[in-house]
Amino acid sequence: MYEQCVTYCPPDGPKNTSVSVSPSGEIVEGSSVTLTCSSDANPPVDKYTWYKKNVTSPKASGQSYSITNIISEDRGEYYCEAQNGRGSMNSTALMIIVAGKQTSVLTAAVGITVFILVLILFLPCFMWFRRSTGGSDVTADTQSAHPDPNSDTYTALNMKTRSPEYDTLANVRDSSSDTVPQIDAEPSDYENCREPPHNLD
Structure with a gap:
Protein backbone atom coordinates (compact mmCIF):
# COMPACT_ATOMS: atom_id res chain seq x y z
CA MET A 1 0.00 0.00 0.00
CA GLY A 100 13.53 -27.25 29.44
CA LYS A 101 13.34 -27.51 33.15
CA GLN A 102 10.02 -29.29 33.22
CA THR A 103 11.29 -31.82 30.67
CA SER A 104 14.52 -32.30 32.63
CA VAL A 105 12.65 -32.88 35.87
CA LEU A 106 10.37 -35.39 34.15
CA THR A 107 13.34 -37.21 32.63
CA ALA A 108 15.09 -37.33 36.00
CA ALA A 109 11.95 -38.68 37.68
CA VAL A 110 11.62 -41.40 35.05
CA GLY A 111 15.29 -42.31 35.43
CA ILE A 112 15.02 -42.55 39.22
CA THR A 113 11.90 -44.71 38.92
CA VAL A 114 13.61 -47.08 36.50
CA PHE A 115 16.66 -47.31 38.79
CA ILE A 116 14.49 -48.17 41.80
CA LEU A 117 12.63 -50.84 39.83
CA VAL A 118 15.90 -52.40 38.64
CA LEU A 119 17.23 -52.34 42.20
CA ILE A 120 14.10 -54.03 43.53
CA LEU A 121 14.26 -56.72 40.82
CA PHE A 122 17.96 -57.54 41.05
CA LEU A 123 18.64 -57.12 44.79
CA PRO A 124 17.03 -60.50 45.75
CA CYS A 125 19.05 -62.22 43.01
CA PHE A 126 22.24 -60.62 44.29
CA MET A 127 21.51 -61.67 47.86
CA TRP A 128 20.75 -65.24 46.74
CA PHE A 129 23.99 -65.39 44.75
CA ARG A 130 25.98 -64.07 47.69
CA ARG A 131 24.49 -66.65 50.02
CA SER A 132 25.09 -69.49 47.56
CA THR A 133 28.74 -68.59 47.06
CA GLY A 134 29.64 -67.76 50.65
CA GLY A 135 27.27 -70.02 52.57
CA SER A 136 29.73 -72.95 52.96
CA ASP A 137 32.40 -70.78 54.55
CA VAL A 138 29.90 -69.25 56.92
CA THR A 139 28.63 -72.72 57.91
CA ALA A 140 32.15 -73.95 58.51
CA ASP A 141 32.98 -70.97 60.70
CA THR A 142 29.76 -71.46 62.64
CA GLN A 143 30.48 -75.14 63.23
CA SER A 144 34.02 -74.39 64.40
CA ALA A 145 32.74 -71.84 66.88
CA HIS A 146 29.76 -73.96 68.00
CA PRO A 147 30.37 -77.73 67.54
CA ASP A 148 27.45 -79.94 66.75
CA PRO A 149 26.44 -81.97 69.84
CA ASN A 150 25.35 -84.82 67.56
CA SER A 151 28.76 -85.25 65.90
CA ASP A 152 31.01 -88.24 66.80
CA THR A 153 33.97 -86.03 67.64
CA TYR A 154 31.95 -83.98 70.07
CA THR A 155 30.54 -87.16 71.69
CA ALA A 156 33.99 -88.68 72.12
CA LEU A 157 35.35 -85.53 73.73
CA ASN A 158 32.33 -84.83 75.89
CA MET A 159 32.80 -86.28 79.42
CA LYS A 160 29.06 -86.43 79.96
CA THR A 161 28.52 -88.83 77.05
CA ARG A 162 31.48 -91.20 77.63
CA SER A 163 30.89 -94.94 77.38
CA PRO A 164 30.71 -97.47 80.29
CA GLU A 165 34.01 -99.01 79.11
CA TYR A 166 35.67 -95.67 79.74
CA ASP A 167 34.30 -95.64 83.31
CA THR A 168 35.53 -99.22 83.94
CA LEU A 169 39.04 -98.37 82.77
CA ALA A 170 39.06 -95.28 84.90
CA ASN A 171 38.02 -97.24 88.02
CA VAL A 172 40.75 -99.85 87.42
CA ARG A 173 43.31 -97.12 87.07
CA ASP A 174 42.19 -95.49 90.30
CA SER A 175 42.19 -98.77 92.29
CA SER A 176 45.60 -99.77 91.03
CA SER A 177 47.05 -96.42 91.97
CA ASP A 178 45.68 -96.77 95.52
CA THR A 179 47.21 -100.30 96.10
CA VAL A 180 50.88 -99.97 97.03
CA PRO A 181 52.91 -103.21 96.72
CA GLN A 182 54.13 -104.55 100.17
CA ILE A 183 57.73 -105.58 100.64
CA ASP A 184 58.08 -109.18 101.87
CA ALA A 185 59.66 -109.10 105.34
CA GLU A 186 60.41 -112.82 105.43
CA PRO A 187 63.88 -113.92 104.42
CA SER A 188 64.20 -115.05 100.88
CA ASP A 189 65.24 -118.48 99.77
CA TYR A 190 68.65 -117.10 99.01
CA GLU A 191 69.21 -116.18 102.61
CA ASN A 192 68.08 -119.67 103.80
CA CYS A 193 70.48 -121.39 101.44
CA ARG A 194 73.54 -119.53 102.67
CA GLU A 195 76.16 -121.70 104.42
CA PRO A 196 76.49 -121.22 108.15
CA PRO A 197 79.64 -119.59 109.30
CA HIS A 198 82.52 -122.02 110.05
CA ASN A 199 83.55 -122.47 113.64
CA LEU A 200 87.10 -121.31 113.99
CA ASP A 201 87.62 -123.34 117.15
Missing part, protein backbone atom coordinates in the same frame (compact mmCIF):
# COMPACT_ATOMS: atom_id res chain seq x y z
CA TYR A 2 2.61 2.52 1.09
CA GLU A 3 5.00 1.44 -1.63
CA GLN A 4 2.32 2.29 -4.20
CA CYS A 5 1.52 5.73 -2.86
CA VAL A 6 4.80 6.99 -1.47
CA THR A 7 4.75 10.00 -3.71
CA TYR A 8 1.14 10.99 -3.31
CA CYS A 9 -0.14 9.41 0.02
CA PRO A 10 -0.16 11.67 3.01
CA PRO A 11 2.40 10.96 5.71
CA ASP A 12 1.15 8.71 8.50
CA GLY A 13 2.37 6.90 11.58
CA PRO A 14 3.08 3.16 11.72
CA LYS A 15 0.18 0.78 11.11
CA ASN A 16 -0.31 -2.97 11.14
CA THR A 17 2.64 -3.49 13.48
CA SER A 18 3.23 -7.20 14.22
CA VAL A 19 5.86 -9.64 15.50
CA SER A 20 6.97 -12.94 14.00
CA VAL A 21 9.23 -15.55 15.61
CA SER A 22 11.67 -18.04 14.16
CA PRO A 23 11.61 -20.90 14.93
CA SER A 24 7.95 -20.96 15.82
CA GLY A 25 6.24 -23.01 18.48
CA GLU A 26 7.79 -24.24 21.72
CA ILE A 27 11.42 -23.24 22.16
CA VAL A 28 13.81 -25.74 23.72
CA GLU A 29 15.96 -24.40 26.51
CA GLY A 30 19.51 -23.69 25.33
CA SER A 31 18.52 -22.93 21.72
CA SER A 32 18.19 -19.55 19.98
CA VAL A 33 15.14 -17.61 18.82
CA THR A 34 14.77 -14.52 16.65
CA LEU A 35 11.88 -12.02 16.86
CA THR A 36 11.17 -9.75 13.87
CA CYS A 37 9.01 -6.62 13.91
CA SER A 38 7.18 -5.34 10.81
CA SER A 39 5.00 -2.29 10.32
CA ASP A 40 3.48 -0.14 7.57
CA ALA A 41 4.51 3.49 7.91
CA ASN A 42 4.94 6.60 5.77
CA PRO A 43 7.66 7.61 6.08
CA PRO A 44 9.17 4.19 6.95
CA VAL A 45 9.81 3.22 10.54
CA ASP A 46 13.08 4.61 11.74
CA LYS A 47 13.12 3.02 15.23
CA TYR A 48 12.11 -0.35 16.60
CA THR A 49 12.14 -1.03 20.32
CA TRP A 50 11.56 -4.42 22.02
CA TYR A 51 9.79 -4.91 25.30
CA LYS A 52 8.85 -7.78 27.52
CA LYS A 53 5.47 -7.62 29.18
CA ASN A 54 5.56 -6.60 32.87
CA VAL A 55 9.14 -5.35 32.43
CA THR A 56 9.51 -1.57 32.31
CA SER A 57 12.91 -1.22 30.66
CA PRO A 58 13.26 -2.10 26.96
CA LYS A 59 14.99 -5.36 26.06
CA ALA A 60 16.59 -4.34 22.78
CA SER A 61 16.33 -2.08 19.74
CA GLY A 62 16.31 -2.85 16.01
CA GLN A 63 13.91 -4.58 13.69
CA SER A 64 15.10 -8.03 14.83
CA TYR A 65 15.74 -9.24 18.37
CA SER A 66 17.66 -12.47 18.92
CA ILE A 67 17.78 -14.42 22.18
CA THR A 68 20.68 -16.89 22.25
CA ASN A 69 21.02 -19.75 24.70
CA ILE A 70 17.49 -19.18 25.88
CA ILE A 71 16.58 -20.20 29.42
CA SER A 72 13.34 -20.67 31.31
CA GLU A 73 13.49 -17.12 32.69
CA ASP A 74 13.20 -15.83 29.11
CA ARG A 75 9.67 -17.18 28.71
CA GLY A 76 6.99 -14.56 28.51
CA GLU A 77 5.20 -12.15 26.17
CA TYR A 78 7.26 -9.91 23.87
CA TYR A 79 6.15 -7.01 21.69
CA CYS A 80 7.79 -4.33 19.63
CA GLU A 81 7.21 -0.59 19.18
CA ALA A 82 7.53 0.88 15.69
CA GLN A 83 8.16 4.60 15.46
CA ASN A 84 8.64 7.18 12.73
CA GLY A 85 8.37 10.93 12.49
CA ARG A 86 4.52 10.76 12.45
CA GLY A 87 3.96 8.51 15.46
CA SER A 88 4.45 5.11 16.98
CA MET A 89 2.53 1.88 17.37
CA ASN A 90 2.93 -1.22 19.54
CA SER A 91 2.47 -4.72 18.19
CA THR A 92 0.38 -7.46 19.74
CA ALA A 93 2.35 -9.39 22.37
CA LEU A 94 3.79 -12.72 21.27
CA MET A 95 4.13 -15.52 23.84
CA ILE A 96 7.48 -17.29 23.99
CA ILE A 97 7.29 -20.74 25.61
CA VAL A 98 10.58 -22.26 26.78
CA ALA A 99 10.64 -26.02 27.38
Whole structure:
Protein backbone atom coordinates (compact mmCIF):
# COMPACT_ATOMS: atom_id res chain seq x y z
CA MET A 1 0.00 0.00 0.00
CA TYR A 2 2.61 2.52 1.09
CA GLU A 3 5.00 1.44 -1.63
CA GLN A 4 2.32 2.29 -4.20
CA CYS A 5 1.52 5.73 -2.86
CA VAL A 6 4.80 6.99 -1.47
CA THR A 7 4.75 10.00 -3.71
CA TYR A 8 1.14 10.99 -3.31
CA CYS A 9 -0.14 9.41 0.02
CA PRO A 10 -0.16 11.67 3.01
CA PRO A 11 2.40 10.96 5.71
CA ASP A 12 1.15 8.71 8.50
CA GLY A 13 2.37 6.90 11.58
CA PRO A 14 3.08 3.16 11.72
CA LYS A 15 0.18 0.78 11.11
CA ASN A 16 -0.31 -2.97 11.14
CA THR A 17 2.64 -3.49 13.48
CA SER A 18 3.23 -7.20 14.22
CA VAL A 19 5.86 -9.64 15.50
CA SER A 20 6.97 -12.94 14.00
CA VAL A 21 9.23 -15.55 15.61
CA SER A 22 11.67 -18.04 14.16
CA PRO A 23 11.61 -20.90 14.93
CA SER A 24 7.95 -20.96 15.82
CA GLY A 25 6.24 -23.01 18.48
CA GLU A 26 7.79 -24.24 21.72
CA ILE A 27 11.42 -23.24 22.16
CA VAL A 28 13.81 -25.74 23.72
CA GLU A 29 15.96 -24.40 26.51
CA GLY A 30 19.51 -23.69 25.33
CA SER A 31 18.52 -22.93 21.72
CA SER A 32 18.19 -19.55 19.98
CA VAL A 33 15.14 -17.61 18.82
CA THR A 34 14.77 -14.52 16.65
CA LEU A 35 11.88 -12.02 16.86
CA THR A 36 11.17 -9.75 13.87
CA CYS A 37 9.01 -6.62 13.91
CA SER A 38 7.18 -5.34 10.81
CA SER A 39 5.00 -2.29 10.32
CA ASP A 40 3.48 -0.14 7.57
CA ALA A 41 4.51 3.49 7.91
CA ASN A 42 4.94 6.60 5.77
CA PRO A 43 7.66 7.61 6.08
CA PRO A 44 9.17 4.19 6.95
CA VAL A 45 9.81 3.22 10.54
CA ASP A 46 13.08 4.61 11.74
CA LYS A 47 13.12 3.02 15.23
CA TYR A 48 12.11 -0.35 16.60
CA THR A 49 12.14 -1.03 20.32
CA TRP A 50 11.56 -4.42 22.02
CA TYR A 51 9.79 -4.91 25.30
CA LYS A 52 8.85 -7.78 27.52
CA LYS A 53 5.47 -7.62 29.18
CA ASN A 54 5.56 -6.60 32.87
CA VAL A 55 9.14 -5.35 32.43
CA THR A 56 9.51 -1.57 32.31
CA SER A 57 12.91 -1.22 30.66
CA PRO A 58 13.26 -2.10 26.96
CA LYS A 59 14.99 -5.36 26.06
CA ALA A 60 16.59 -4.34 22.78
CA SER A 61 16.33 -2.08 19.74
CA GLY A 62 16.31 -2.85 16.01
CA GLN A 63 13.91 -4.58 13.69
CA SER A 64 15.10 -8.03 14.83
CA TYR A 65 15.74 -9.24 18.37
CA SER A 66 17.66 -12.47 18.92
CA ILE A 67 17.78 -14.42 22.18
CA THR A 68 20.68 -16.89 22.25
CA ASN A 69 21.02 -19.75 24.70
CA ILE A 70 17.49 -19.18 25.88
CA ILE A 71 16.58 -20.20 29.42
CA SER A 72 13.34 -20.67 31.31
CA GLU A 73 13.49 -17.12 32.69
CA ASP A 74 13.20 -15.83 29.11
CA ARG A 75 9.67 -17.18 28.71
CA GLY A 76 6.99 -14.56 28.51
CA GLU A 77 5.20 -12.15 26.17
CA TYR A 78 7.26 -9.91 23.87
CA TYR A 79 6.15 -7.01 21.69
CA CYS A 80 7.79 -4.33 19.63
CA GLU A 81 7.21 -0.59 19.18
CA ALA A 82 7.53 0.88 15.69
CA GLN A 83 8.16 4.60 15.46
CA ASN A 84 8.64 7.18 12.73
CA GLY A 85 8.37 10.93 12.49
CA ARG A 86 4.52 10.76 12.45
CA GLY A 87 3.96 8.51 15.46
CA SER A 88 4.45 5.11 16.98
CA MET A 89 2.53 1.88 17.37
CA ASN A 90 2.93 -1.22 19.54
CA SER A 91 2.47 -4.72 18.19
CA THR A 92 0.38 -7.46 19.74
CA ALA A 93 2.35 -9.39 22.37
CA LEU A 94 3.79 -12.72 21.27
CA MET A 95 4.13 -15.52 23.84
CA ILE A 96 7.48 -17.29 23.99
CA ILE A 97 7.29 -20.74 25.61
CA VAL A 98 10.58 -22.26 26.78
CA ALA A 99 10.64 -26.02 27.38
CA GLY A 100 13.53 -27.25 29.44
CA LYS A 101 13.34 -27.51 33.15
CA GLN A 102 10.02 -29.29 33.22
CA THR A 103 11.29 -31.82 30.67
CA SER A 104 14.52 -32.30 32.63
CA VAL A 105 12.65 -32.88 35.87
CA LEU A 106 10.37 -35.39 34.15
CA THR A 107 13.34 -37.21 32.63
CA ALA A 108 15.09 -37.33 36.00
CA ALA A 109 11.95 -38.68 37.68
CA VAL A 110 11.62 -41.40 35.05
CA GLY A 111 15.29 -42.31 35.43
CA ILE A 112 15.02 -42.55 39.22
CA THR A 113 11.90 -44.71 38.92
CA VAL A 114 13.61 -47.08 36.50
CA PHE A 115 16.66 -47.31 38.79
CA ILE A 116 14.49 -48.17 41.80
CA LEU A 117 12.63 -50.84 39.83
CA VAL A 118 15.90 -52.40 38.64
CA LEU A 119 17.23 -52.34 42.20
CA ILE A 120 14.10 -54.03 43.53
CA LEU A 121 14.26 -56.72 40.82
CA PHE A 122 17.96 -57.54 41.05
CA LEU A 123 18.64 -57.12 44.79
CA PRO A 124 17.03 -60.50 45.75
CA CYS A 125 19.05 -62.22 43.01
CA PHE A 126 22.24 -60.62 44.29
CA MET A 127 21.51 -61.67 47.86
CA TRP A 128 20.75 -65.24 46.74
CA PHE A 129 23.99 -65.39 44.75
CA ARG A 130 25.98 -64.07 47.69
CA ARG A 131 24.49 -66.65 50.02
CA SER A 132 25.09 -69.49 47.56
CA THR A 133 28.74 -68.59 47.06
CA GLY A 134 29.64 -67.76 50.65
CA GLY A 135 27.27 -70.02 52.57
CA SER A 136 29.73 -72.95 52.96
CA ASP A 137 32.40 -70.78 54.55
CA VAL A 138 29.90 -69.25 56.92
CA THR A 139 28.63 -72.72 57.91
CA ALA A 140 32.15 -73.95 58.51
CA ASP A 141 32.98 -70.97 60.70
CA THR A 142 29.76 -71.46 62.64
CA GLN A 143 30.48 -75.14 63.23
CA SER A 144 34.02 -74.39 64.40
CA ALA A 145 32.74 -71.84 66.88
CA HIS A 146 29.76 -73.96 68.00
CA PRO A 147 30.37 -77.73 67.54
CA ASP A 148 27.45 -79.94 66.75
CA PRO A 149 26.44 -81.97 69.84
CA ASN A 150 25.35 -84.82 67.56
CA SER A 151 28.76 -85.25 65.90
CA ASP A 152 31.01 -88.24 66.80
CA THR A 153 33.97 -86.03 67.64
CA TYR A 154 31.95 -83.98 70.07
CA THR A 155 30.54 -87.16 71.69
CA ALA A 156 33.99 -88.68 72.12
CA LEU A 157 35.35 -85.53 73.73
CA ASN A 158 32.33 -84.83 75.89
CA MET A 159 32.80 -86.28 79.42
CA LYS A 160 29.06 -86.43 79.96
CA THR A 161 28.52 -88.83 77.05
CA ARG A 162 31.48 -91.20 77.63
CA SER A 163 30.89 -94.94 77.38
CA PRO A 164 30.71 -97.47 80.29
CA GLU A 165 34.01 -99.01 79.11
CA TYR A 166 35.67 -95.67 79.74
CA ASP A 167 34.30 -95.64 83.31
CA THR A 168 35.53 -99.22 83.94
CA LEU A 169 39.04 -98.37 82.77
CA ALA A 170 39.06 -95.28 84.90
CA ASN A 171 38.02 -97.24 88.02
CA VAL A 172 40.75 -99.85 87.42
CA ARG A 173 43.31 -97.12 87.07
CA ASP A 174 42.19 -95.49 90.30
CA SER A 175 42.19 -98.77 92.29
CA SER A 176 45.60 -99.77 91.03
CA SER A 177 47.05 -96.42 91.97
CA ASP A 178 45.68 -96.77 95.52
CA THR A 179 47.21 -100.30 96.10
CA VAL A 180 50.88 -99.97 97.03
CA PRO A 181 52.91 -103.21 96.72
CA GLN A 182 54.13 -104.55 100.17
CA ILE A 183 57.73 -105.58 100.64
CA ASP A 184 58.08 -109.18 101.87
CA ALA A 185 59.66 -109.10 105.34
CA GLU A 186 60.41 -112.82 105.43
CA PRO A 187 63.88 -113.92 104.42
CA SER A 188 64.20 -115.05 100.88
CA ASP A 189 65.24 -118.48 99.77
CA TYR A 190 68.65 -117.10 99.01
CA GLU A 191 69.21 -116.18 102.61
CA ASN A 192 68.08 -119.67 103.80
CA CYS A 193 70.48 -121.39 101.44
CA ARG A 194 73.54 -119.53 102.67
CA GLU A 195 76.16 -121.70 104.42
CA PRO A 196 76.49 -121.22 108.15
CA PRO A 197 79.64 -119.59 109.30
CA HIS A 198 82.52 -122.02 110.05
CA ASN A 199 83.55 -122.47 113.64
CA LEU A 200 87.10 -121.31 113.99
CA ASP A 201 87.62 -123.34 117.15
